[in-house]
Amino acid sequence: MKTKSLFKNLFTGAAVLAVSVFISSCSKNDVDDSGTASIKVVNASPTSTPQGFYLANKTIVQSGLAFGNEKDYVITNSGNNLELQFRNDGSATAYATGTFNVDRGKTYTVFLAGDGQSARVKLYEDDLTAPASGQAKVRFVHLSDAAPASIDIRNAGGTNIVANLGRDNASSFVAMAPGILSLQVYGAGQTTNLGNFDITTLAAGKIYTVYVAGSTAGNISVQKITHN
Structure with a gap:
């Protein structure tokens, strides 16, 4: 009986310690x-x-x-x-x-x-490794509640730069030529253009995030931030 009691106490102590470690590892801040x-x-x-x-x-x-x-x-x-x-x-x-x-x-x-x-x-x-020589590097983020849940971001010629980008998701960084970046935003696979947007000049060697924002059809916009 004493042996059973000893093992029971050891098991209980180990369980309490495990729970304590788990709670500590999951503590906020x-x-x-x-x-x-x-x-x-x-x-x-x-x-x-x-x-x-x-x-x-x-x-x-x-x-x-x-x-x-x-x-x-x-x-x-x-x-x-x-x-x-x-x-x-x-x-x-x-x-x-x-x-x-x-x-x-x-x-x-x-x-x-x-x-x-x-x-x-x-x-x-963020990925702040330098772009290829003579190129900029751009990531796209979908943060708009007014746009469809998944979007395509296309260049001025209608070719996808990023396809099927889900809301609250970010694309990988992609190489882009310097200059003004003209974009169109569509629902993924759709034919209705939600807007045409010109992003101010991209510079070679720079890293950017371009994000789509807007909670109503009237305030959908595309914004650019610079990382370096």
């Missing part, structure tokens, strides 16, 4: 105090008021980030289950919140997307 990552912050929410941005309750952008604006890379702590928040200027409560793992040594761009009840936080890892 598990900040890596010795690790850092770089984060660029973008407001892609057309009807939002100016925003601040916070990571694990740490102020990254204090205020004033209006739609279409970006804040250049900020070095901050890495960690697991980090709470990322956008807040209206002057507010202590979140306009949109998301929880993400942020790996040490990596580079990310975080977006405020959507409007009102559909507002959300989206985080994408």
Whole structure:
């Protein structure tokens, strides 16, 4: 009986320890105090008021980030289950919140997307390796609630640059020739053009993200941010 009791106590203790380790590993804002990552912050929410941005309750952008604006890379702590928040200027409560793992040594761009009840936080890892000589490098992100759930992004000649890009997803970075980039946005595989958009001149050696935003048919737009 004593042997059974001993094994029972050992099993119970091991189970409690395992649960404790599991809970610890899943805790919110598990900040890596010795690790850092770089984060660029973008407001892609057309009807939002100016925003601040916070990571694990740490102020990254204090205020004033209006739609279409970006804040250049900020070095901050890495960690697991980090709470990322956008807040209206002057507010202590979140306009949109998301929880993400942020790996040490990596580079990310975080977006405020959507409007009102559909507002959300989206985080994408960046590839900042240099473009091929004489080329720019561009990634496309679908953040529009007004556009179809999947879209094709085509050049002025109607050829797909990116096909079947799902909402809240990012394409890989692709090489693009320098110059003005003229785009058309369609529902994936569809024939109705949602709009023609000219992106200001791409420069050789530069890295960009082009994102589609808009919560109504009237405010669909295509915006460009620069990574380097």
